[in-house]
Amino acid sequence: EVQLVESGGGLVQPGGSLRLSCAASGFTLGKHDMSWVRQAPGKGPEWVSAINSAGGSTDYADSVKGRFTISRDNAQNTLYLQMNSLKLEDTAVYYCAVGWTANDYWGQGTQVTVSS
Numbered sequence: 001e002v003q004l005v006e007s008g009g010g011l012v013q014p015g016g017s018l019r020l021s022c023a024a025s026g027f028t029l030g031k032h033d034m035s036w037v038r039q040a041p042g043k044g045p046e047w048v049s050a051i052n053s054a055g056g057s058t059d060y061a062d063s064v065k066g067r068f069t070i071s072r073d074n075a076q077n078t079l080y081l082q083m084n085s086l087k088l089e090d091t092a093v094y095y096c097a098v099g100w101t102a103n104d105y106w107g108q109g110t111q112v113t114v115s116s
Contacts, residue, residue, distance in 0.1 A: 002026040004096050004107030011113045016086050022079040022096030022107060030054075030074035033100040036081050038092035038112075046092075049081065050100045059100075064090075086114045 008020040020036070035050040049060045049070040058070050069082040079096050091114050098104035 002098075002105045004098070004105060006094060006096055006107045006110040009094060009110030009112045011115060012086055013116055014086060014088060014114055016114070017082070017084045018086065018112060020081040020083065020094055020096075020110060020112075022081075024077045024079065024096075027098075029072070029077045029079070032098050032104075034070075034072060034079045035097050035100055035102045036070060036079075036094060037097055037102045037106070038090075038094045039109075040089070040092040043092075045095075045102075047102060048094070050102075051079070052100070083112070086112075088114050090114050 003025045005023045012018055033052050036048040037045050038048050039045045051058045051070045051072055055072050067085045071080045093109040093111050095106045095109045097106045
């Protein structure tokens with residue numbers, strides 16, 4: 001059974017940092033491109049970032065470019081999202097997903113709230 005379990009969310013002040021993790025099981029993470037997607041209250045899902053299977057290629061939404069960094073540890077079957085210089089508008093539920101465009105399995109999400 002494919003499982004993606006996100007963790008690391010929480011409440012942070014503007015300008016702060018958080019590191020999200022996504023633990024994968026039931027499949028070989030290293031064989032798949034992976035992505036992060038977020039959904040803010042009252043809005044549709046927004047693709048945030050993607051990384052190829054080997055970790056050598058990444059891409060970011062313009063809204064997070066220069067502030068977020070996606071990475072992966074295939075040996076540990078784990079995907080990461082380092083989020084720096086957080087803004088109020090980064091508040092959302094963050095999901096990890098299989099596929100460059102999040103077109104396959106999703107996790108249950110972790111809440112990130114940026115508030116002063």
